[in-house]
Amino acid sequence: MKHPLALVETDDVGADTVVHAFAVIRAGASIGRGCIVHPHAVIESGVVLGDGVEVFPGACIGRTPKGAGATARTPDFAPRVVIGDGCSIGPHAVVYYDVEIGAHSLIGDGASIREKVRIGTRCLVSRGVTINYRCTIGDRTKIMDLTHITGNTTIGADVFVSTLVATTNDSSLGRLAYSDGDMRGPVLEDGAAVGAGANILPGVRVGAGAVVGAGSIVTRDVPAGKLAFGAPARVVRDVVPQEK
Amino acid sequence: MKHPLALVETDDVGADTVVHAFAVIRAGASIGRGCIVHPHAVIESGVVLGDGVEVFPGACIGRTPKGAGATARTPDFAPRVVIGDGCSIGPHAVVYYDVEIGAHSLIGDGASIREKVRIGTRCLVSRGVTINYRCTIGDRTKIMDLTHITGNTTIGADVFVSTLVATTNDSSLGRLAYSDGDMRGPVLEDGAAVGAGANILPGVRVGAGAVVGAGSIVTRDVPAGKLAFGAPARVVRDVVPQEK
Amino acid sequence: MKHPLALVETDDVGADTVVHAFAVIRAGASIGRGCIVHPHAVIESGVVLGDGVEVFPGACIGRTPKGAGATARTPDFAPRVVIGDGCSIGPHAVVYYDVEIGAHSLIGDGASIREKVRIGTRCLVSRGVTINYRCTIGDRTKIMDLTHITGNTTIGADVFVSTLVATTNDSSLGRLAYSDGDMRGPVLEDGAAVGAGANILPGVRVGAGAVVGAGSIVTRDVPAGKLAFGAPARVVRDVVPQEK
Numbered sequence: 001m002k003h004p005l006a007l008v009e010t011d012d013v014g015a016d017t018v019v020h021a022f023a024v025i026r027a028g029a030s031i032g033r034g035c036i037v038h039p040h041a042v043i044e045s046g047v048v049l050g051d052g053v054e055v056f057p058g059a060c061i062g063r064t065p066k067g068a069g070a071t072a073r074t075p076d077f078a079p080r081v082v083i084g085d086g087c088s089i090g091p092h093a094v095v096y097y098d099v100e101i102g103a104h105s106l107i108g109d110g111a112s113i114r115e116k117v118r119i120g121t122r123c124l125v126s127r128g129v130t131i132n133y134r135c136t137i138g139d140r141t142k143i144m145d146l147t148h149i150t151g152n153t154t155i156g157a158d159v160f161v162s163t164l165v166a167t168t169n170d171s172s173l174g175r176l177a178y179s180d181g182d183m184r185g186p187v188l189e190d191g192a193a194v195g196a197g198a199n200i201l202p203g204v205r206v207g208a209g210a211v212v213g214a215g216s217i218v219t220r221d222v223p224a225g226k227l228a229f230g231a232p233a234r235v236v237r238d239v240v241p242q243e244k
Numbered sequence: 245m246k247h248p249l250a251l252v253e254t255d256d257v258g259a260d261t262v263v264h265a266f267a268v269i270r271a272g273a274s275i276g277r278g279c280i281v282h283p284h285a286v287i288e289s290g291v292v293l294g295d296g297v298e299v300f301p302g303a304c305i306g307r308t309p310k311g312a313g314a315t316a317r318t319p320d321f322a323p324r325v326v327i328g329d330g331c332s333i334g335p336h337a338v339v340y341y342d343v344e345i346g347a348h349s350l351i352g353d354g355a356s357i358r359e360k361v362r363i364g365t366r367c368l369v370s371r372g373v374t375i376n377y378r379c380t381i382g383d384r385t386k387i388m389d390l391t392h393i394t395g396n397t398t399i400g401a402d403v404f405v406s407t408l409v410a411t412t413n414d415s416s417l418g419r420l421a422y423s424d425g426d427m428r429g430p431v432l433e434d435g436a437a438v439g440a441g442a443n444i445l446p447g448v449r450v451g452a453g454a455v456v457g458a459g460s461i462v463t464r465d466v467p468a469g470k471l472a473f474g475a476p477a478r479v480v481r482d483v484v485p486q487e488k
Numbered sequence: 489m490k491h492p493l494a495l496v497e498t499d500d501v502g503a504d505t506v507v508h509a510f511a512v513i514r515a516g517a518s519i520g521r522g523c524i525v526h527p528h529a530v531i532e533s534g535v536v537l538g539d540g541v542e543v544f545p546g547a548c549i550g551r552t553p554k555g556a557g558a559t560a561r562t563p564d565f566a567p568r569v570v571i572g573d574g575c576s577i578g579p580h581a582v583v584y585y586d587v588e589i590g591a592h593s594l595i596g597d598g599a600s601i602r603e604k605v606r607i608g609t610r611c612l613v614s615r616g617v618t619i620n621y622r623c624t625i626g627d628r629t630k631i632m633d634l635t636h637i638t639g640n641t642t643i644g645a646d647v648f649v650s651t652l653v654a655t656t657n658d659s660s661l662g663r664l665a666y667s668d669g670d671m672r673g674p675v676l677e678d679g680a681a682v683g684a685g686a687n688i689l690p691g692v693r694v695g696a697g698a699v700v701g702a703g704s705i706v707t708r709d710v711p712a713g714k715l716a717f718g719a720p721a722r723v724v725r726d727v728v729p730q731e732k
Contacts, residue, residue, distance in 0.1 A: 005251065007493065007509045007527075021251045022266050022284070022510050024527045039251075039268045040284050040302065040510070040528050042545045057286045057304050058336065058528065058580065060545050066576045066594060088310045092302065092336045092354070092546065092580045094597045106310060109338045109356040110372075110580070112597040112615045127356045127374045128390075128598075130615045130633040142418055145374040145392045146616075148633045148651040160418035163392040164410040166652040166684040166702070173681035173699060174630055174648035193417035196410040197443040197461075199685040199703045211417060214410070215443045215461040215475055217685075217703040231475060231703055231719060249495065265495045266510050266528070283495075283512045284528050284546065301530045301548050302580065332554045336546065336580045336598070350554060353582045353600045354616075371600045371618045372634075386662055389618040389636045404662035407636040408654040437661035440654040441687040441705075455661060458654070459687045459705040459719055475719060 006037075014051065029062075032085070041089075050085035050103065058092040065096055065115050065133075075133075077115040084121065102139065120157065132169075138190065150202075153185030161188070162196040162214070169202045189224065211239050250281075258295065273306075276329065294329035294347065302336040309340055309359050309377075319377075321359040328365065346383065364401065376413075382434065394446075397429030405432070406440040406458070413446045433468065455483050494525075502539065517550075520573065538573035538591065546580040553584055553603050553621075563621075565603040572609065590627065608645065620657075626678065638690075641673030649676070650684040650702070657690045677712065699727050 002008050005021040014033030019025065023037045028045030034052045037043065041055045044062025055061065061083065065075035077098035084103030089095065094112040101107070102121030111129045119125065120139035128146040131137075135149055138157030143149065147165040155161070169185040184203035188194065192206045195214030200206070205221040212218055213229025222228045226235045246252050249265040258277030263269065267281045272289030278296045281287065285299045288306025299305065305327065309319030321342035328347030333339065338356040345351070346365030355373045363369065364383035372390040375381075379393055382401030387393065391409040399405070413429040428447035432438065436450045439458030444450070449465040456462055457473025466472045470479045490496050493509040502521030507513065511525045516533030522540045525531065529543045532550025543549065549571065553563030565586035572591030577583065582600040589595070590609030599617045607613065608627035616634040619625075623637055626645030631637065635653040643649070657673040672691035676682065680694045683702030688694070693709040700706055701717025710716045714723045 005249075005493075021268060022528070024509060039286055040266070040546070042527055054310070056307070058284070058302050058546050060579045063544070063579065063597075066542070091304045091307065091338050092598065094579050109307075109374075110336065110354050110598050110616070128354070128372055128616055128634070130597075132633075145376075146372070146390055146634055146652075150651070162410075162412060162417065163394070164390075164408060164652060166650075168650060168684045168702065173650065173683060175681060191419075193419060195417060196412045197441070197685070201702060214412065214445060249493075265512060283530055284510070298554070300551070302528070302546050335548045335551065335582050353551075353618075354580065354598050372598070372616055389620075390616070390634055406654075406656060406661065407638070408634075408652060437663060439661060440656045441685070458656065458689060 026062075038091075044081075044097075046079040046097065047081040047083070049083045050087070052086045053083055053089070054087075055089045056091040056093070056109070059089045059094070060092075061089065061095045063094050063096045075115060090127065108145070114151070126163075132185075135185070144196075150183075150185045152183050153187075155188045156190035156192065156208070158191045159188050160193040162194060162198070164197045165194050166199045168200070171202050186218075195229070209239060270306075282335075288325075288341075290323045290341065291325040291327070293327045294331070296330045297327055297333070298331075299333045300335040300337070300353070303333045303338070304336075305333065305339045307338050307340045319359060334371065352389070358395075370407075376429075379429070388440075394427075394429045396427050397431075399432045400434035400436065400452070402435045403432050404437040406438060406442070408441045409438050410443045412444070415446050430462075439473070453483060514550075526579075532569075532585075534567040534585065535569040535571070537571045538575070540574045541571055541577070542575075543577045544579040544581070544597070547577045547582070548580075549577065549583045551582050551584045563603060578615065596633070602639070614651075620673075623673070632684075638671075638673045640671050641675070643676045644678035644680065644696070646679045647676050648681040650682060650686070652685045653682050654687045656688070659690050674706075683717070697727060 002019045003021040006019045009027040012030040017035040019037045020039045025043045026045040030048045032051035036054045038057040040058045042060045047062045082100045086104040090109040096115040098115040101119045105123040108127035113131045114133040116134040119137045124142040126145045131149040132151035135153045137155045141159040143161045144163040150167040150169040169183040186200040187205040189208040191209040194212045199217045207224030210222045216229045216233040217231040219232040246263045247265040250263045252269045253271040256274040261279040263281045264283045269287045270289040274292045276295035280298045282301040284302045286304045291306045326344045330348040334353040340359045342359040345363045349367040352371035357375045358377040360378040363381045368386040370389045375393040376395035379397045381399045385403040387405045388407040394411040394413040413427040430444040431449040433452040435453040438456045443461045451468030454466045455471045460473045460477040461475040463476040490507045491509040494507045496513045497515040500518040505523040507525045508527045513531045514533040518536045520539035524542045526545040528546045530548045535550045570588045574592040576594045578597035584603040586603040589607045593611040596615035601619045602621040604622040607625045612630040614633045619637040620639035623641045625643045629647040631649045632651040638655040638657040657671040674688040675693040677696040679697040682700045687705045695712030698710045704717045704721040705719040707720040
């Protein structure tokens, strides 16, 4: 069902999909069955939505990166986005080109995901989260509100990153000529958990199942299964297993 | 005055209200007198706006929570929103269903307010703030830019929460099966003030008129009328009364 | 080229400019040559876009500040915005009235810039950044994701402010009657760099070429050319020149 005031330029729209007024779907986009595209959503050419995807008002899928002027990187991307079955893309979320999101993941209101990012299944990227270029995020990982994931970050499966966590990849604080190969984001291994307001420095590895306390500044690797906190963070003990 | 390119499905629109092009107002919404609904705003069924409310471009009022897939909670909500007289809802702000906002409150650009939240009169919820489910916020309280209020938080009247403040309700960092009753947000009593970048841990109570310094990590209750700061925060003295 | 479903009320649109469906451009706006105005963008009266400006979906240029109810300030502004040649305004970014942005600057997705702000050329204001009233920002300065710049802040040229940095201008934490003259934001001099998650207190000056470490709480001035970090931040040594 396409509202007469929707602008739908593609014929590739599955059965039982609803496109609301003032939505824009470009030629070359592919929309699955049973999707809902709310008013003012924009779905660009090359975007592939699975079945049962809900795209909330104002979400933009298929943003072209801009490299001119102030930014350090020249964007390099494939003009394609793949969104798995059952995903939800929140109001005003922005998904750049060259992103893949696994089935049944939720992208929160106003979140923004840059090019060359791969997100697993059943993930939560919560409200206002910004993810920079070339990150990978494993299945069932949750990244909470207003956290920033820097470029070249690797996050495993079943990871929990709390709210307002800062990650960085540039020890020079922008004072050197930009060389993409020098930008080393953190690595968060499977099952790691990072507390609210923590600060993970460039290239730091948080091991499998390790926990970083709220507000910590993590300047060195945290071994698997250890709890670390403080500024700078120190390992204080083994993580106590949680009953499930 | 309804622009011919606005989609207004309800007849319940007060006198002297202006609805701009490309706005969407659903059947079952009720709009007061003298309101302004800017382009690309979306007002869903069951939303009640008082008189003199201004809804800026792209704001969404009446979002349905999503519980499928990655999220831990099964949403439970009444399909209703009440916005008091004279409120301003900023561009791209998102107000979920089952929210009430008192008269003359301002919701900032891109702020997002989840279900079961009650906000008093003359409040400021500033730009980019995210408020999670089942919070109460008293009259004249101000929450500044990019702060996150976690689920089950109770905030009194005349409270000031500065910018980039983190609050949390889950000591297990997401590593336990979700049980809503276990999630204890902070309590900020009347007249409390929380400095920029502070981090308030689950269940912590900040007493009436107490002050938390910028960047503090608050792991224990702060008694009424005391100033605390540090990581972890310690009480350092009584709050000095401010001349008004 | 204007899409028939765009609402363009001005005749002052340059050659080779494309206005997409559902965009709104008001009478009294002036649009340069070779611009792209994406769907759902809103450009108000009094806005002047240079040549080659790209305005992404949902961006709002020319927002009127609101002073009623909860906010402390009575807005005072000129109903005018000037955006220089080659700028990019991200999806859902909000630019208030009385803002000037120099040529070839990028404003990120969902960023919000209040009235009386002046931004130089080739700047980057990244995703989710909020800039409050009456700030000046010099040329080639970069402000990274989810940072908040408080009112009355002065930032020089070639400054780098990392992600999730908090700045404040009100030592009373909102507990005094508002007097605009008392609100002293920080000063960041030319070439200064501020690490992720740092917290810069009211009126603090970070000198030319000085560096503030990640997560620092800066309570006192940092002299030019010095590296400071910690909570509270202490000067630890001279900044080591970086090879370029």
